[in-house]
Structures are given as C-alpha cells and as structure tokens.
Amino acid sequence: MPPATRWRRARSALLHPQSRAAEPGGSRQSGRLVAAPRLFVDVEFAEQEPLTLNAERSHYLCRVLRLRADAAVSVFNGDGSAWSARIEQADSRSCRLMIYSRQLAEAAPLCRLHLAQALLKRERQDYVLQKATELGATDIWLLQTERTEARVRPDRMASRLEHWRGVLQSACEQCGRLRPPALHVPTTLEELWPGFEDVSCYILQPGAPILTGPAAPADTALIIGPEGGFSELELRIAAAHGAIAAGIGELVLRADTAPQAALTIVRHGWRWAAP
Secondary structure (H helix, E strand, C coil): CCHHHHHHHHHHHHCCHHHHHCCCCCCEECCEECCCCEEECCCCCCCCEEEECCHHHHHHHHHHCCCCCCCEEEEECCCCEEEEEEEEECCCCCCEEEEEEEEEECCCCCCCEEEEEECCCHHHHHHHHHHHHHCCCCEEEEECCCCCCCCCCHHHHHHHHHHHHHHHHHHHHHHCCCCCCEEEEEECHHHHHHHHCCCEEEEECCCCCECCCCCCCCCEEEEECCCCCCCHHHHHHHHHCCCEEEECCCCCCCCCCHHHHHHHHHHHHCCCCCC
16 A cells, blocks of 8 residues: 555544544545535525625634545534535635535523533633533533632633633534533622522532432533532532532543533433423
8 A cells, every 4th residue: 555545544543533534535435425524603594595604614614624626515503503604715714615505403402501610721721611512411510619710800801701612612513513502601609699590500429329310301501519529618509599519420530521521421311302
C-alpha cells in the first residue's frame, strides 16, 4: 500500500465523524454515504433562501471540515428543527449556503433534567458542559459555592457565558441534539431553589444512599459540589429545601466525573427515554 494511502486511512480513523464526512467526495460506511455534517447557526431559516455565514462558521466549514462547493450540510439554530442546506460558495471568510427545507423536528422536552454543578476551571468546566449535553441535561446551573476554586470576574462574565454556550452548541453538533441545554448565569446555592419548585432534587454526598432518581421521566435536579464538597451550611440549606442526599458508590469521584455518573444513572433509570 502506498505511504500516502496509509496516511489517509490512519488520519480518517482519528478524525471526528463530522470531519470524516467532509473528506473530498465524502466517505462511505456499509455502502452508504456518511450523514451530512451538522452546523449550529444562530439565525432564522427560510426555505429556498441563501444564508451567508460569519467568519467563524465559514472557517469551520471550509478549513476545519474542508468542505467544498455543493457539499450537503444540516443546519439548526436550537429551536428543535434541522434544515437541509448545500454550500453554494465555499469561502473560509464568508461561506454562502442555500437553505432547502426542514428535514427534522425534535419535540420539546416533556420534563426538565437539571444539572447544578459547582464552577470548575476552564478545560474541566468545558468537559462537564460537553458531556452533560451528550447525556441529555436540559438545564445547566453553574454554582458559586463556599469551596469553589474557579471564579469569574464580573467584567469577564459575558465572554465566559458566550464561550460556554459555544461549547454546548458544538456538543449538539456532535451528538445530534437540536436543542442545546439552557445555561443559567452562575449563582449561589441559596439562590438556586426558586427555580426548583416541584422538582425532585438530589444532592451528591459521599456515603449517602445510592442515587436512583425517579423511576420514570420527571423534573429532576442533580446538585454536585466542588472538589472539597459542600460546606455544612450549604448541606443544611439543601436539606431545608427538600434535597435528598445521594451517593454514587464507595469511591470519591472528581468533580468533573460525578456529573457524568449521576446523569447516566438517572437516564438509565428512565430507560434512556428522552426528557
């Protein structure tokens, strides 16, 4: 096998599935073309109308995914619908698409699955947001607790929120969700409860009874602290508001591992039915 062919095959095995779909001429699996790459675009779509992407989205399609003119794309804006589109002009600074028709519709959630997570430092926070999206969380609340190590200065809050929403949107592109989770502005545990009326709340605590969650999809909140855990005062506040202490085994999990485990337990209990 020529070295160039070996390199292309090795590279294809490492690429993100959407990047593999973007290979020149497309790629095939089991004799069928890989699905068109998904792209989040924060605009309203209309049938048979052109759409010019901004520089960031254009760079992603034309440089990162290496798509060319006439390539198929699936676009969505977070309202629950996906639209078929095709690249008319492949410009990495100003890519132009033609929007054709609505191809998919995702029903609105029947219940809410909240993740309230103590703020983590940069890459670890991004990781939690990504995995929470993949595992079906509908709402993400970032908590500033007594023992939270990560802090966001007020003058940087807007840029951090924009970055975090981008992480959620990118995770939706990867996993196929059409509605990104709602991201709530960082708050304290005391200020959290007004949003959790009539919600089954579970606060993770080492040594507590094993988390099971509701047996069927219902409004549920998973509350997870920082590496040092919640303070005694915060635990008393949570208990006073009806939060149930729950654990996830004998081992102590990192603050960026616990959300995945807790969300997986709840979704498995729901037989992986959509919220």
